[in-house]
Amino acid sequence: MTTATSRPVNEVLGVPPAAHRLRDTSFVLLLATLTSVALIVLAVLLIDTAIDGVPQLSLSFLTSFPSAFPAKAGIESAITGTLWLMGVVTFVIVPLGVASALYLEEFADGTRWWNRMIEVNIQNLAAVPSIVYGILGLAYIVRGPLSLGRTVLAGGLTLALVVLPVVIITGREALRAVPPSIKEGALALGATRWQAIWRQILPASIPGIATGVILSISRAIGETAPLILVGAATFVAFNPTGLDSPFTALPLQIFSWISQPNDEFRMLAAAAIIVLLVILVILNAVAIRLRNRYQQRW
């Protein structure tokens, strides 16, 4: 027996209270407003920079050295300096970060007080302002025990210290994302702990570790304060020739140009900001792609 006539919805389910719908709608509106505030501020900044900077962008801008004349000035030494720094940072943070993450995640006995202390300290270090690392770098790397001087190596080591805690933390998360059943499976086959880690857990976590490393590098690229403290030069009319060479970097070049009284230099600073942003967007895109493509869904 079927009834052809359907009863009105409100008769079956009851009348929804009007206040519910109103509250829902206003909550969504509030969230949208707050989100758009952040987005609008960002958009204004980007548009303002683009208006000033885009006309300055040219091949000669990318391939010229800084100059006292705005029309001749460029950022080649800043770009190469930044690339050198990236190289040093990568070279330092990958082995140190992965080894520390492996130790803390796989070997350290979390019930021991010193291991817990290391953990808490690493969490804290990740939040320490980068200028503090600059002071550290100045006292112990540029001068002091290492006495490397105001060189690419000193700058790179200082930046590596800034991002190392983040690399360790993301590395641990990547290792933890590999389910324990993978380790159990390897051990049950007669693998040693080292074989299980080296051949199964580490390869499975490489996409996550790489994502953390790339994001850390992109953070290091934007750092200015520690480089100012370790005394990177702001006017360098040559490319770095090696690890012991003086250098400048993109954020330093931007900082130096912005503090010039001449408006034309500020336009150049805007152009350099665009270059820096493009590099960061590319790095972040690579990181996201790596994560989406290779991350294992367990």
Next chain:
Amino acid sequence: MSHDDPLSASTLRDVSDVDPASDPRDEPAAPAVPGQVPAVPAGQPHAPVPSVGHRDVIDDAIENPVFVTEKLCVSYGSSPAVLDVSLSVPEKQITAFIGPSGCGKSTIIRCFNRMNDLIPAARVEGTVRYHGVDLYGGDIDSVQVRKRIGMVFQKPNPFPKSIYDNIAFGPKVLGMKGSMDQIVEQALRRASLWDDVKDRLKDNAFGMSGGQQQRLCIARALATNPDVLLMDEPCSALDPISTGRIEDLMHELKETVSIVIVTHNMQQAARVSDRTAFFIVDMGSSEEARIGRLVEYGPTDRIFTNPHDIRTEEYVSGKFG
């Protein structure tokens, strides 16, 4: 005793087994465990009944057992999980551990390949003898133990790699000699998976169905030619058809390996196993005070048709659990 084929076959083998020196006869490629053969006491295969706590638990002798546990107790931290388990696991047969959840059957099976070592708080007391060797003896390397005793887990856990690499991992870490292609093919054939996957050996194992993944894990365990296969609820995550295929597989495999299976599923124990051990959980005052115990152990047909213990009878007839 029993009149089914596997048992009489094993009895025949037992006769030819009087010489304990012929120990690794079925695994020519398996690596020798140092100190294993000399440590087998000559009298062991003939010992009729190992000393047991519950006299009524074991009603017949097992000749040439693979595992003998004596008063095995496992505790996590300060709370005991399983108490006083004494049983013998026969060779080239399927032994099932059944019982309600929390009764410690998985804990016991994990003592057989020292997987409990991975849990820092776990403490094992009593003895587990493997062909007469005390697995928890001071000079035993747990890695050497696991080379001989394979394990399949509750949830299929293939490595996030190709099917081929999944199988090849064990033989590689063990340094097995010979053509890896051949080892992989043989292992897949033994797990009756070869025809399903021979054209996609390089594909990621995660693309397989759950049942195929579990058979891959079985093949992976077989690739190292283990002496024993431990299966910890291998079918609990699988559909009935995949479960049936794995049960068929177990019947084929017991020609060459001894199998211990933990299962929730009484019917499965009745279908596949030669011997069944029934565990129970003693409800304590709190969650932590739950203690697993072995209630009854014997030939599967007797456990299911003529259990000696009232608790076994109630469990197998479905009154609780």
